[in-house]
Amino acid sequence: MIVRNFLSWAQTANAAQRAEGAGALARAYLYSDLQTSERRAAEIALMSLLDDPSPLVRRALSDNFASAVDAPHALVSALASDQSDVATPVLSRSPLLTEAELIDCAAIGDPFAQSAIALRARVPAGVCAALAEIGAREAAISLAVNPGADLQEFSMRRMIERFGEDGEMREALLSRPWLPATVRNDLVNATAAALSAFVIDAGWLTNERAERLSREERDKANVIIVSETAEQDGRHGVRELVVHLRASRQLTASLVLRALLSGNRDLFEAALVELSGLREDKVAGLLRDFRGAGFAALYHRAGLPEKFLPAFRAALEAQREYGDVHGGEARLSLVMIERVLTACEEMNGGELDRLMALLRRFEMEAALEEARSEAARLTAEAQAPSVASPASHVVIDTAPIIDMAAFEAELMQVAA
Template sequence: MIVRNFLSWAQTAPAAQRAEGAGALARAYLYSDLDAHARRETEIALMSLLDDPSPLVRKALADNFASAADAPHAIVSALASDQSDIASPVLSRSPLLTEAELIDCAAIGDAFAQSAIALRAYVPAGVCAALAEVGAREAAISLAVNPGADLPEFSMRRMVERFGDDGEMREALLSRPWLPATVRNDLVNATAASLTAFVVDCGWLTGERAKRLTREARDKANVIIVAEAAERDGRQGVRDLVAHLRASNQLTATLVLRALLSGNRDLFEAALAELSGLREERVAGLVRDFRGAGFAALYARAGLLEKYLPAFRAALEAQREYADVNGGEAKLSLVMIERVLTACEEINGGELDKLMALLRRFEMEAALEEARIEAARFAAEAEAARIIATAQAPEIVAPAAFNDSFSSAPAFEIAIDMASIEAELMPEAA
């Protein structure tokens, strides 16, 4: 009788009062000790409220049933398919919605509803895949930042493919605690493509120069990614990344040589195994005897340029001699590059000119990196000395006077000094 009176009253009551009554009826269903008959009548009344023309009424039902495990499933399903501001509480919290229902709601929902699904405490892999495929940008970002999302690797790569030009999307994926090396590579490529398009459109660089700088920056990043993959996932992680690089046409002789000159032998061996089809153990044995005919045969089977074989042998020799020169860091080694340059100069009859130019660019990059490190160390030492001197005898130290005397120096003298430094650090490419 009470439920019937409620329905009769709801036909003429204002929307705000109907919404308040709907919330009270929902709470009575969830928390009151109703007998079976009264519970059934209450459920019928709640179902009838789904047709209420005011969204306030349906919003009251959604707010009360959103987290309830014993709410009527049919009502929850209907609310999940309502307009997004009503559906969102249910989509984001309801434990009753199945994976299939969430996928269906993601397919028909707008960005607001999709984001609500993406931010659930736990998002199954199937729902993640659906959102990665059809979700709006906002939903993809919400999914990427959600640690409770069981986000498969292929879904991450699909998100990069769809929204890789969006900086917020890339940052969201990078914030995840575990990111496969292949996805990191895709993010590097997406970032490089966005930056290249930007600088070319602004007229800051020509298209060809921008492409070369992008390619070199991408190779540098890939060497770092390979080193991290080897440390985290072992040889299998490196092999998976190398297969991805080959499939995306990024596995080049330039990248492999850069890796060797950065002290990273894992990428070189994995690349030879991928290109030759031989087992990794067999490849590793042939690489250890890099002066022998077996290594030359492996090199040829991998399809690498025969004329560059001496450079790779010299790089392997230098790596053996300077194994720990970088202290484990994935960066070009200046001493190893100089060793390879010397070896190539001795045999170059003109056919290695392009390789020599590449090695000169490597040499410039490594020299600049070492200069930056040394400059930072000198600055840190000078600052530490100034702090100690100030503490011991404050009246002796006068940094302001020093700065004034430096700033009064003729500009052309400073320019000459800088030009001489750059000339030593950046030799011209052959």
């Protein structure tokens, strides 16, 4: 009888009154001790309100049933398929919606509805994959910043493919606590491409200069990624990254040489394994005698440039002599570069001019980095108090996985 009276009253009430009444009926359904017949009648009345022309009424239902575990499933499903301002409460919170329903709602929803799904407390991998494939930019960013999203590597890479030129999208992914090495590499490439396009369109750099600078900055970032991957995931992680670099045509001789001259041997070994097809132990054995014919045969089998062989041998010799000159920091070593330059100059009859030009660029970069580091150290010493407090010895590492800001600043500095 109460429900019949409610429906009769709803015929003449205005939208605001109907919305208030819909909320009251929803709360009565959820929290009152209704008889079975009354509960069924209330459910019918609630379902009939789905046809109400005012979104205020349907939004009142959505707000009240959004988190309910004992709401009518059909009612929640209907609300989830309504216009976005009605659907977002249930899309963002309802425990009744299945993974298949969420994927379906993502497919037909606008950016607001998709973002509501992306920001759920827990987003299954299948829903993440669907949003990565068809979601709007706003939904992809929401998904990236949500720690409850089971965002798999292939989904993140698809998001970069679709929205990599968007800085906010890249920042959102970088904010995640753990990123696979391949995703970090894709982010570097997307950043470099976006910045290169910007400086070229602005007329600050020629296409050729922007491309070379972009390539060198990508290589620099990739050496950092390899170093961190080796620490976190060991040789297996480095091998997976090298496979990705090869597939994306980034596994170049200049990248491998840069890694060696930065004190990182892991990339060189993994590259030789990947390019030659030999076992890791076989490659490691041939590398131990890098002056011998066996190493030369391995090098040629890997398809690396023949003219670069003297530089690689000199780099391996310098690495054996100097070891880790930067204490684990992945940047070029000036002393190692100078050693390689000397060795190559002694045998250069003109055929190594291209290699020498590359080494000179490495030398310039390393010298500049050392000058900056020394200037920063001297400035810090000059500004430091004469008596250091105990707290001054505490070092807090807050550096990001990849310093994208420094990456951008260097590119812009060259363009200035």
